[in-house]
Amino acid sequence: MNGGFKKLMHVFKSNMLLLKLLYIDILCGFNLSASQAKASRLFSTFTTHKFAMESSEDDLEEDETEWKQLLTDSPPTSRASESSISKTPTPAPRVILHFDLDCFYAQVEMIRNPALRDVPLGIQQKYIIVTCNYVARQQGVTKLMSVTDAKQKCPQLVLVKGEDLTHYREMSYQVTDLLLSFCPLVERLGFDENFVDITEMIEKRLPCTTEFSFKGHVYSTSSEAAKAKASIHPDLALGSHVAAELREAILCQLGLTGCAGVATSKLLAKLVSGTFKPNQQTTLLPENVDDIMGSLSSLRKIPGVGHQTAKRLQALGLITVRDLQLFPQAELIKELGSQSAARLKNLSLGTDDSPVNPTGAPQSLSDEDSFKKMSSVKEVMDKIQQLLTSLVERMRKDGRQPQTFRLSVRKFSASNKWYSRESRQCPIPNHVGHKITLASTDDVPAQLLTMAMKLFSKMVDTAAPFHLTLINVCFSNLQKRASAARTIGAITTFFSPSASPQNPAQSQIDSSTSGSGVDDHLCSLGVMTPLIPEKNTSSLTSRDAASPQATPTQNTPSKPHSSTFSYGGDADTTATYRLPPNVDPQVFSQLPANLQTELMREWEQRRPVLKIPTVSKKPGREAKEKKGTGRRSQANSLLDYFKPALDKL
DNA sequence: AAGCAATAG
DNA sequence: GGTTCTATTGCTT
Numbered sequence: 001m002n003g004g005f006k007k008l009m010h011v012f013k014s015n016m017l018l019l020k021l022l023y024i025d026i027l028c029g030f031n032l033s034a035s036q037a038k039a040s041r042l043f044s045t046f047t048t049h050k051f052a053m054e055s056s057e058d059d060l061e062e063d064e065t066e067w068k069q070l071l072t073d074s075p076p077t078s079r080a081s082e083s084s085i086s087k088t089p090t091p092a093p094r095v096i097l098h099f100d101l102d103c104f105y106a107q108v109e110m111i112r113n114p115a116l117r118d119v120p121l122g123i124q125q126k127y128i129i130v131t132c133n134y135v136a137r138q139q140g141v142t143k144l145m146s147v148t149d150a151k152q153k154c155p156q157l158v159l160v161k162g163e164d165l166t167h168y169r170e171m172s173y174q175v176t177d178l179l180l181s182f183c184p185l186v187e188r189l190g191f192d193e194n195f196v197d198i199t200e201m202i203e204k205r206l207p208c209t210t211e212f213s214f215k216g217h218v219y220s221t222s223s224e225a226a227k228a229k230a231s232i233h234p235d236l237a238l239g240s241h242v243a244a245e246l247r248e249a250i251l252c253q254l255g256l257t258g259c260a261g262v263a264t265s266k267l268l269a270k271l272v273s274g275t276f277k278p279n280q281q282t283t284l285l286p287e288n289v290d291d292i293m294g295s296l297s298s299l300r301k302i303p304g305v306g307h308q309t310a311k312r313l314q315a316l317g318l319i320t321v322r323d324l325q326l327f328p329q330a331e332l333i334k335e336l337g338s339q340s341a342a343r344l345k346n347l348s349l350g351t352d353d354s355p356v357n358p359t360g361a362p363q364s365l366s367d368e369d370s371f372k373k374m375s376s377v378k379e380v381m382d383k384i385q386q387l388l389t390s391l392v393e394r395m396r397k398d399g400r401q402p403q404t405f406r407l408s409v410r411k412f413s414a415s416n417k418w419y420s421r422e423s424r425q426c427p428i429p430n431h432v433g434h435k436i437t438l439a440s441t442d443d444v445p446a447q448l449l450t451m452a453m454k455l456f457s458k459m460v461d462t463a464a465p466f467h468l469t470l471i472n473v474c475f476s477n478l479q480k481r482a483s484a485a486r487t488i489g490a491i492t493t494f495f496s497p498s499a500s501p502q503n504p505a506q507s508q509i510d511s512s513t514s515g516s517g518v519d520d521h522l523c524s525l526g527v528m529t530p531l532i533p534e535k536n537t538s539s540l541t542s543r544d545a546a547s548p549q550a551t552p553t554q555n556t557p558s559k560p561h562s563s564t565f566s567y568g569g570d571a572d573t574t575a576t577y578r579l580p581p582n583v584d585p586q587v588f589s590q591l592p593a594n595l596q597t598e599l600m601r602e603w604e605q606r607r608p609v610l611k612i613p614t615v616s617k618k619p620g621r622e623a624k625e626k627k628g629t630g631r632r633s634q635a636n637s638l639l640d641y642f643k644p645a646l647d648k649l
Numbered sequence: 650a651a652g653c654a655a656t657a658g
Numbered sequence: 659g660g661t662t663c664t665a666t667t668g669c670t671t
Binding site for chain 1: 659660661662663664665666
């Protein structure tokens with residue numbers, strides 16, 4: 001320990017010189033932000049040493065090499081900052097814009113119906129006001145307030161349902177596209193925010209500009225002081241004008257107002273954009289980075305620090321941004337790992353070198369609905385079909401072909417009340433994916449619904465009572481149609497199902513399954529076989545065979561025109577059932593045994609599974625029929641899903 | 650590749 | 659906090 005202390009003192013003395021040099025550097029106005037960042041880093045490394053004294057000799061050694069690294073980075077000459085630029089690749093100064101539309105959903109609705117302009121307006125999803133216009137805000141309505149609270153605060157509040165995001169999504173992409181028409185580097189953050197890297201634009205305009213000034217606010221500097229700063233930061237000054245132009249374009253061409261932030265990184269642009277709201281913009285100068293970081297009321301305000309991270313940091317005694325800035329890095333690494341620790345520490349110091357990643361087309365499309373309670377297989381199936389109908393429609397407009405499908409549910413549980421979603425996913429067989437993107441089909445491919453129900457039964461034991469509060473369907477792994485599909489899977493695409501008479505899907509199944517089907521129909525079903533692993537299917541079957549619910553009903557009423565169908569997997573446990581006439585036995589056979597049991601029970605009307613008949617989304621269908629006929633028509637709509645797959649091919 | 654946690658608006 | 663309805667990223671297996 002004594003040796004360690006000597007080393008520490010040596011390192012400390014050496015670096016007092018460096019700190020002084022950095023200070024001179026700052027006074028001379030050379031590379032101001034880089035010097036500040038370096039000084040901060042030195043300071044935090046020093047405090048790390050202070051703590052490392054109490055931990056281990058190894059830590060100290062490592063930290064000393066860190067110190068030496070920093071020392072060699074900055075030779076003790078007056079050209080210190082220049083040298084550090086060449087050695088430590090200081091990122092080239094960038095100009096980043098952040099755009100944040102004012103109460104976006106409310107603006108979209110006010111465009112759709114201008115009569116809403118001057119009234120207090122709230123956008124409602126379920127029982128929540130997700131956002132509201134400024135008229136409503138003046139009366140105390142806030143984001144994510146419950147409808148009852150909002151109505152109490154503001155009885156004249158006008159509500160518009162906003163559960164269908166279609167219009168918001170479309171407008172959102174119009175904004176992104178407009179920005180893209182000026183500059184290729186646009187990154188979306190949610191539906192209402194965009195980052196734009198305009199560094200190149202600025203570099204082009206800079207030589208053509210003689211007079212510099214700031215448009216809009218400059219963070220924590222008066223308009224008088226800003227005039228003097230404009231020639232010191234010509235890039236940011238120009239950037240503020242570009243921001244104003246883009247905001248004007250968004251207003252003229254789309255009728256939307258919003259805020260903008262101009263700074264040297266995404267972090268700073270985002271933090272500064274919200275300082276004057278609504279419909280204003282502000283620029284952050286490098287000399288005010290510490291000010292804005294210090295102004296944050298808690299660590300939670302740092303983008304990237306969510307609830308969980310904030311809690312972990314709080315456990316270390318860290319509350320304010322300053323706390324994190326000064327916290328020994330070694331301790332932080334122990335808690336979060338070196339990568340997260342470095343990222344967090346940098347963020348706290350206002351340092352962010354993450355690039356603006358052009359977002360491009362979305363990587364997944366999903367659709368979901370939440371509800372108080374869902375507890376029967378039929379309700380689930382109807383809901384999944386409803387979600388899939390709109391999702392398939394969106395997918396078709398997108399034009400790409402999804403390669404994987406995911407189903408998520410949220411289960412209600414009193415004990416485990418916190419956020420728990422479960423999901424299962426599987427590949428989408430090529431011919432099903434193709435059918436999704438087909439313009440002619442208006443309905444959900446039967447195979448897709450079958451896949452969804454299989455995934456569902458992996459998560460929910462349908463033989464036991466269940467209580468769901470949310471269902472989500474998602475397409476991902478989206479592939480470009482013609483060009484990409486051909487290059488990626490040349491062989492499989494050439495043997496498309498319609499083209500090959502004998503074994504359409506075989507080329508695609510290849511190694512993942514031992515060819516099961518022989519005739520065409522069996523093959524199309526066989527494609528789905530690899531979706532559920534062999535062992536999984538068998539375990540489901542055996543478990544169901546053991547369960548009392550799955551015990552075959554002996555006194556099945558025989559119906560005219562019904563077909564005989566056997567299921568169960570093993571020859572020993574096979575039972576015989578009579579299926580309704582329009583059920584394709586082979587499609588039915590693809591469902592897990594417990595699902596089959598559940599559906600059989602409904603069809604046979606032995607025991608009503610459904611308590612409350614759900615209102616179908618398709619208008620004019622079975623809305624108000626009597627109980628008996630209502631149940632029958634529900635059963636019939638169920639049967640529609642099981643029409644022979646060939647009908648749909 | 651699958652499933653989840655974390656983060657965001 | 660979570661609530662809604664999405665969407666992305668990164669970790670873990």
